[in-house]
Amino acid sequence: MRRLGLLLLVCLALAGCGALSDQTTVHTRLADAGYTNVSTFHGTNNGTDRFEVSASSSDQEKTTEQLAEAVWNSYPQHVDQLTVTLNGTSEVYSAEQLQQAFGDRHVTVKPDDDAATDRTILTWLAVAAGVFLLLVTGAVVLVVVLVRRSRRRKQQPHQVYLANPPPGWPPAA
Secondary structure (H helix, E strand, O other): OHHHHHHHHHHHHHHHHHHHHHHHHHHHHHHHOOOEEEEEEEEEEOOEEEEEEEEEOOOOOOOHHHHHHHHHOOOOOOOOEEEEEEOOEEEEEEHHHHHHHHOOOOOOOOOOOHHHHHHHHHHHHHHHHHHHHHHHHHHHHHHHHHHHHHHHHHHOOOOOOOOOOOOOOOOOO
8 A cells, every 4th residue: 555655646746747847947937038036836727727927027128928928938838828927917818819919839839638637537536446445345345254253153052051960960870
């Protein structure tokens, strides 16, 4: 059981490393472009992939549109909605708006992995159901064995020990 837990932990860690690496790349590119206090977050809510970026800049010429374009052209994960906050000013862009404003992305977009996630969830649910059924089966077998064992003990003839021997005991020879 410990090995299964360790395997699950390793799989989850490796699955998150790709997205984390991509966020680190965006963070580095934005810092190189002169943005400070950069913060990024990629999450999914009701099937919508959202990417949020927050940054500061002392250059007043920089706009949320420029920050959105920098993210659009450097973040390879699938994005349905981009929330950009620059110096406290927030803007929300849909993928269609970003496509119209900035054209095709300059990175190879990684495919949306919702189908793979669904398969993974279903696989783990099937494994959990199998383990649950094995545990229930084991519990039923244990109960049956214990009940049969207790019935066997009850069926053994009991030796009766009388406190006083019956009259005429021991028989006269």
